[in-house]
Amino acid sequence: MKTIIEPFRIKSVEPIYFNTKEQRTEILQNACYNPFLIHANEVLIDLLTDSGTSAMSSNQWAGIMQGDESYAGSSSFFRFEKTIQELTGMPLVIPTHQGRAAEKILFSILGGKGKYFVSNTLFDTTRANIEYSGAEGVDLVCEEGKHPSIPAPFKGNMDVLALKKFIAEKGAANIPLCIITVTNNSGGGQPVSMQNIREVKAVCKANQIPLFIDACRFAENAYFIKLREEGYADRSVPDIVHELFSYAEGCTMSAKKDAFANIGGFLAMRDEALAQQCRNLLIMTEGFPTYGGLAGRDLEAIAIGLTEVMDEHYLQYRIRSIEYISNKLIAAGVPVMQPAGGHAIYIDAKAFLPHIPVEQYPGQALVGALYVHGGIRGVEIGSLMFGKYDEQHKLVPAKLELVRLAIPRRVYTQSHIDYVSEVIIEVFEERKKIKGLIITEEAPMLRHFTAKLKPIE
Numbered sequence: 534m535k536t537i538i539e540p541f542r543i544k545s546v547e548p549i550y551f552n553t554k555e556q557r558t559e560i561l562q563n564a565c566y567n568p569f570l571i572h573a574n575e576v577l578i579d580l581l582t583d584s585g586t587s588a589m590s591s592n593q594w595a596g597i598m599q600g601d602e603s604y605a606g607s608s609s610f611f612r613f614e615k616t617i618q619e620l621t622g623m624p625l626v627i628p629t630h631q632g633r634a635a636e637k638i639l640f641s642i643l644g645g646k647g648k649y650f651v652s653n654t655l656f657d658t659t660r661a662n663i664e665y666s667g668a669e670g671v672d673l674v675c676e677e678g679k680h681p682s683i684p685a686p687f688k689g690n691m692d693v694l695a696l697k698k699f700i701a702e703k704g705a706a707n708i709p710l711c712i713i714t715v716t717n718n719s720g721g722g723q724p725v726s727m728q729n730i731r732e733v734k735a736v737c738k739a740n741q742i743p744l745f746i747d748a749c750r751f752a753e754n755a756y757f758i759k760l761r762e763e764g765y766a767d768r769s770v771p772d773i774v775h776e777l778f779s780y781a782e783g784c785t786m787s788a789k790k791d792a793f794a795n796i797g798g799f800l801a802m803r804d805e806a807l808a809q810q811c812r813n814l815l816i817m818t819e820g821f822p823t824y825g826g827l828a829g830r831d832l833e834a835i836a837i838g839l840t841e842v843m844d845e846h847y848l849q850y851r852i853r854s855i856e857y858i859s860n861k862l863i864a865a866g867v868p869v870m871q872p873a874g875g876h877a878i879y880i881d882a883k884a885f886l887p888h889i890p891v892e893q894y895p896g897q898a899l900v901g902a903l904y905v906h907g908g909i910r911g912v913e914i915g916s917l918m919f920g921k922y923d924e925q926h927k928l929v930p931a932k933l934e935l936v937r938l939a940i941p942r943r944v945y946t947q948s949h950i951d952y953v954s955e956v957i958i959e960v961f962e963e964r965k966k967i968k969g970l971i972i973t974e975e976a977p978m979l980r981h982f983t984a985k986l987k988p989i990e
């Protein structure tokens with residue numbers, strides 16, 4: 534088999550800013566060992582997130598110029614609406630400024646005290662919006678999904694037995710919605726199988742619980758189904774996507790992911806009464822229903838991106854490039870989550886830095902080392918992000934200490950990716966020199982964004 538090439542050529546380029554190891558050591562120190570406090574132009578390869586960081590196509594940029602900025606009835610809205618109707622089979626489409634705005638609207642209506650929202654795994658903004666309404670979010674991911682180093686094809690699946698048990702325990706009347714996140718972002722970008730969606734749907738239907746899809750990475754998930762699930766190898770991606778959405782009553786979407794847009798999102802659904810309630814809230818917080826917090830030009834870019842993302846040459850390149858870096862790291866003995874997900878690689882920092890105890894934030898220490906050594910910016914997903922304190926102010930660590938390197942869509946080439954794996958492997962060879970960190974300043978909530986740290990000498 535020949536090399537899988539980037540299915541695009543480059544018309545417009547952005548410079549990367551180079552700096553030296555000595556400069557980066559000082560920059561990291563000034564940023565108090567927190568990558569969120571580093572200026573973007575001091576980063577060589579930015580793998581902080583795949584959200585809103587995609588490269589748009591020449592077609593999308595052309596669409597930007599054609600955006601119709603009319604307040605009501607913009608032709609860009611009708612293009613956006615038609616694209617999403619065809620993609621999802623859902624007739625009612627509501628634009629929002631990003632995914633969390635769609636969530637805020639939906640859970641303001643369906644949430645409230647005493648209610649439970651069940652999911653394979655809720656993304657953090659989804660959970661936050663559920664909890665803000667007074668309801669509870671419940672993650673019921675399958676057993677394979679709980680073990681980072683054990684490979685399985687669909688580690689994002691929901692545990693169907695656990696779902697049945699949970700419904701029996703709490704009562705279907707207290708569960709306004711079941712949400713399947715594709716791919717499972719918080720669970721490592723792992724896909725959900727069509728069979729699992731079908732089984733979850735059957736349970737939901739029997740209990741009259743509507744099923745919604747958190748659809749941020751629907752195309753990546755569909756491609757994994759094509760690659761890994763029996764009976765789908767010869768089906769087209771749009772066809773698989775259509776089947777996936779056919780089981781759901783609605784969806785929320787961040788267009789900053791699988792729509793190659795820099796901003797945007799939407800809600801889509803089948804129920805007219807619910808859509809009317811959503812539109813009423815939309816007008817208060819986002820805008821009139823034909824623009825919903827977006828410019829007409831954004832609606833154009835999203836509509837075009839949603840079509841482009843289902844191109845199989847693109848998806849093959851996308852999934853393969855994540856697998857490629859993952860394989861290189863595995864061959865060098867670097868502990869990573871297996872198999873590779875759809876949008877990021879996850880390094881197991883506890884196994885990478887066994888000499889650093891969790892109280893000294895091995896994930897954050899590794900993030901710092903990758904930046905100093907090669908100018909790569911990743912993010913800690915461990916005890917700095919999810920750790921809590923007990924009554925004695927002792928750290929209650931997160932379940933896992935991971936470092937996520939998320940790959941922006943269509944932005945970096947294979948040589949960038951080769952460089953990233955070289956840097957990680959070099960840092961791995963010198964891992965004993967890396968020191969743990971202590972926190973010197975932190976906020977009471979979401980502390981990882983602003984925390985200040987320093988190394989333990």
Ligand SMILES: *Cc1c(COP(=O)(O)O)cnc(C)c1O
Nearest residue numbers: 631632633656658718749787789
């Ligand atoms: C990014 C994301 C969201 C939230 O979308 P924003 O556009 O960032 O508000 C929700 N769910 C999942 C799975 C995501 O990845």
